[in-house]
Amino acid sequence: MANNDLRSFIEDHQRLFVLTGAGCSTNSGIPDYRDTDGSWKRTPPVRFQAFIADDATRRRYWARSMIGWRRFGQAKPNDTHHALARLEASGRSRMLLTQNVDRLHQAAGHRDVVDLHGRLDLVRCLSCDASIRRADFQAELTRLNAAWADLDAAALPDGDAELDDQDFSSFVVPDCPRCGGMMKPDVVFFGEAVPKDKVTTAMEQLGQADALLVVGSSLMVYSGYRFAREAARLGIPIAAVNLGRTRADDLLTLKVEDRCEKALAFLL
Numbered sequence: 001m002a003n004n005d006l007r008s009f010i011e012d013h014q015r016l017f018v019l020t021g022a023g024c025s026t027n028s029g030i031p032d033y034r035d036t037d038g039s040w041k042r043t044p045p046v047r048f049q050a051f052i053a054d055d056a057t058r059r060r061y062w063a064r065s066m067i068g069w070r071r072f073g074q075a076k077p078n079d080t081h082h083a084l085a086r087l088e089a090s091g092r093s094r095m096l097l098t099q100n101v102d103r104l105h106q107a108a109g110h111r112d113v114v115d116l117h118g119r120l121d122l123v124r125c126l127s128c129d130a131s132i133r134r135a136d137f138q139a140e141l142t143r144l145n146a147a148w149a150d151l152d153a154a155a156l157p158d159g160d161a162e163l164d165d166q167d168f169s170s171f172v173v174p175d176c177p178r179c180g181g182m183m184k185p186d187v188v189f190f191g192e193a194v195p196k197d198k199v200t201t202a203m204e205q206l207g208q209a210d211a212l213l214v215v216g217s218s219l220m221v222y223s224g225y226r227f228a229r230e231a232a233r234l235g236i237p238i239a240a241v242n243l244g245r246t247r248a249d250d251l252l253t254l255k256v257e258d259r260c261e262k263a264l265a266f267l268l
Contacts, residue, residue, distance in 0.1 A: 002254075002255075002256045002257070002258070002263075003256060003258065003262075003263055003266070005254055005256070006239060006241065006254065006256050006263055006264075007266050009211065009213075009237075009239045009253070009254050010087070010092065010213065010239075010267075012211075013092075013210045013211035013237075014091075014092060014210060015092075015094045015208065015209045015210045015211070016087070016092055016093050016094060016209060016210075016211050016212075016213050017094050017095055017097070017205060017206045017209035017211070017212050017213070017227075017231075017236075018084060018087070018093050018095070018096040018097070018212075018213045018214075018215060019096075019097050019098075019099075019212065019213070019214045019215070019217060019224060019227055019228075020084070020096065020097070020098045020099065020100060020105070020214075020215045020216055020217060021098075021099045021100065021214075021215070021216045021217025021218065021219070021224065021242075022099070022100060022216060022217070023215070023216025023217065023241075023242060023243065023259075023260050024078075024080045024081065024084075024098075024100060024104070024105075024215055024216040024260050025075070025078070025080075025081075025100055025102055025104055025216075026216075027078040027079070027080065027259070027260075027261055028075045028076060028077065028078045028081075028102070028104060029071060029075055030072060030075055030102055030158070032216075044190065045158070045160065045189070045190055046060075046061050046189065046190070047189060047190045047191040048189035048190065048191040048192035049191050051184065051189060052126075052182070056168065056169070058173055058182075059168040059169070059171040059173060060163075060168045060171075062141060062171065062173045063145070063148060063163060063166065063168050063171045064160050064162075064163045065159055065160060065185070066138065066141045066142065066145065066148060067148070067151055067152065067163060068159040068160045069120075069134065069138050069159050071159075072102065072120065072158070072159035073121070073134065073135065073138070073159075075102060075104060076104070076107070077104045077105075077107045077108035078104075078261055079261040079264070079265065079268060080215065080216065080260040080261045080264055081104050081105055081107070081108035081110070082108050082109075082268060083261070083264035083265065083267040083268050084096060084105065084108070084110060084215065084264070084267075085105070085108040085109040085110040086267050086268060087267055088110055088111065088112065089109075093112070094112075094205055094208065094209050095112050095113075095114065095202065095205040095206075095209075096110055096112060096113045096114070097113075097114045097116055097202045097205075097227065098113060098114070098115060098116060098117075099116050099117050099217060099221070099223070099224050100115075100117070101115065101117050101118055101119055101120040101158055101185075101187045102120065102158075103115070103119055103120075103121055114198055114201060114202055115198075116188075116194060116198055116199075116202070116223060116224070117187055117188040117194065117223070118185070118186045118187035118188050119186055119187065120134060120158060120159055120185055120186075120187055121133065121134045121135070122134060122185070122186035123137040123183050123184065123185055123186060124183070124184060124185075124186040125176035125178065125179060125181045125182070125183055125184075126181055126182045126183070126184055127176060127179050127180075127181025127182065128176060128178055128179040128181055130176060130177075130178045130179070131186060132177070134185070137174065137183065140174045141173075141174065144172040144174060145171055145172055148171065151163070151166075158187070188223075194223045199223075199226075202227065203227075203230060206227055206230060206231060206234075206236070207234065209231075209236060210236065211236060211237050211238070211239065212227065212228065212231040212236055212237070212238045212239070213238075213239050213240075213241075214228065214238065214239070214240040214241065214242065214246070214248070215240075215241045215242075215260050215264070216241065216242060216260045217240075217242060217246070218242060218244065218245065218246050218247060219240075219246045219247040219248045220246075220247050225247045225248060228247075228248035228251055229248070229251070231251075232248075232251040237253040237254075238251055238252050238253050238254075239252065239253060239254040239255070239256070240252050240254070240255050240256070241256045241258065241260055241263045241264070242255070242256075242257065243257055243258070243259065244257065
């Protein structure tokens with residue numbers, strides 16, 4: 001019944017603002033962060049301040065990421081991504097704002113996407129702002145750390161891998177090929193601010209929408225929750241598809257507790 005209500009909600013609104021989270025990509029083999037109560041399933045990811053300040057933290061991050069990227073970089077869009085691309089193609093989606101860094105919406109053909117938390121397929125220098133493709137950085141990581149190349153580990157969210165039993169002290173992290181500066185994935189880490197221009201652009205689009213559709217996000221992180229709060233302030237109805245609790249449950253017009261690809265299957 002709830003899925004029929006979702007279909008009616010989407011059909012009744014011509015200018016949908018879509019906000020997506022990790023639940024969209026779990027069926028592509030990318031794990032999510034939180035359980036159905038909105039709590040961390042595992043140790044929270046590295047914080048920006050620790051990455052910047054501590055060489056050992058950076059070694060640990062890049063070693064795990066080198067192993068995790070092999071699966072993450074091969075992930076393919078699933079039916080959720082294709083359903084939302086079909087929604088856009090029908091002229092019903094005003095903007096898709098994603099908290100994911102996997103670029104799978106774009107791979108499915110979605111055109112108007114804002115990557116709120118950046119993209120993991122690029123690596124950027126914190127000194128000179130030069131960027132390189134993650135695939136090229138991965139090749140350099142592998143060249144410098146040949147002894148790690150055959151390791152395998154369980155996949156974790158956002159290209160991380162379970163390598164807690166390793167000694168990372170010998171792992172070599174490449175510097176910026178242009179200036180020798182510190183390299184960081186072109187994503188927003190926990191503890192780091194989302195670029196203001198992305199928030200401004202998205203808020204402008206939300207203000208012109210007639211409904212907000214949240215797909216696969218608990219909205220526990222403020223960077224996503226703020227859009228639900230703003231929609232409620234503007235009197236814009238909100239529908240959410242998510243397995244378990246969201247931070248915005250008290251703001252929702254409609255909630256569907258189901259897997260994203262199943263709830264949106266009617267769009268395909």
